[in-house]
Amino acid sequence: xxxxxxxxxxESRKLQRRQAWPAYGVIGIGVVLLASQIFGFEMMEIxxxxxVLAPGMLLLWPAYKATPEHPSRLNFLAVPGAMFLTIGxxxxxxxxxxxxxxxxxSWPLVFASVAWGLMYIRRFDPTHxxxxxxxxxxxxxxxxxxxxxxxxxxxxxxxxxxxLPLGVIAFGVYxxxxxxxxxx
Numbered sequence: 001x002x003x004x005x006x007x008x009x010x011e012s013r014k015l016q017r018r019q020a021w022p023a024y025g026v027i028g029i030g031v032v033l034l035a036s037q038i039f040g041f042e043m044m045e046i047x048x049x050x051x052v053l054a055p056g057m058l059l060l061w062p063a064y065k066a067t068p069e070h071p072s073r074l075n076f077l078a079v080p081g082a083m084f085l086t087i088g089x090x091x092x093x094x095x096x097x098x099x100x101x102x103x104x105x106s107w108p109l110v111f112a113s114v115a116w117g118l119m120y121i122r123r124f125d126p127t128h129x130x131x132x133x134x135x136x137x138x139x140x141x142x143x144x145x146x147x148x149x150x151x152x153x154x155x156x157x158x159x160x161x162x163x164l165p166l167g168v169i170a171f172g173v174y175x176x177x178x179x180x181x182x183x184x
Contacts, residue, residue, distance in 0.1 A: 056084025082117030105148030112141035
């Protein structure tokens with residue numbers, strides 16, 4: 001088999017995979033509709049954060065499609081895209097837990113997503129200063145958010161969810177493991 005034939009077969013497979021995405025989407029919608037009927041829930045009560053997640057993904061698309069050889073002029077949209085995705089993810093969690101008071105301590109994560117968006121734009125240039133400062137800023141924002149979680153949940157709201165201490169312990173273990181790996 002010649003190289004030309006192999007390339008034609010490979011292109012044909014790529015085209016078939018691309019053409020299958022709408023079918024996967026229709027099947028996914030059908031599964032969600034069936035689940036709502038079987039389990040008796042209103043879809044909009046659960047899926048409404050998708051109206052924030054979808055624009056976030058669309059805004060990230062130009063940066064995602066960019067390559068080092070073909071950068072996109074719309075890469076800057078990754079920053080608001082990251083913010084939309086973070087807000088959408090927070091809305092999903094808060095919606096499922098019905099604990100919207102969590103906005104009191106979740107806002108630093110939105111600022112952390114700005115750093116992530118800037119780092120994502122520069123992902124092809126690992127020596128860029130945004131990576132070092134971005135990781136430090138994101139770490140600070142996550143730690144600030146965790147401190148605010150403890151303050152608001154324990155002091156202000158007076159309700160300690162059993163997952164809170166587990167989350168704090170898990171993050172502490174993560175920090176220890178990360179520091180030991182960096183120390184070697």
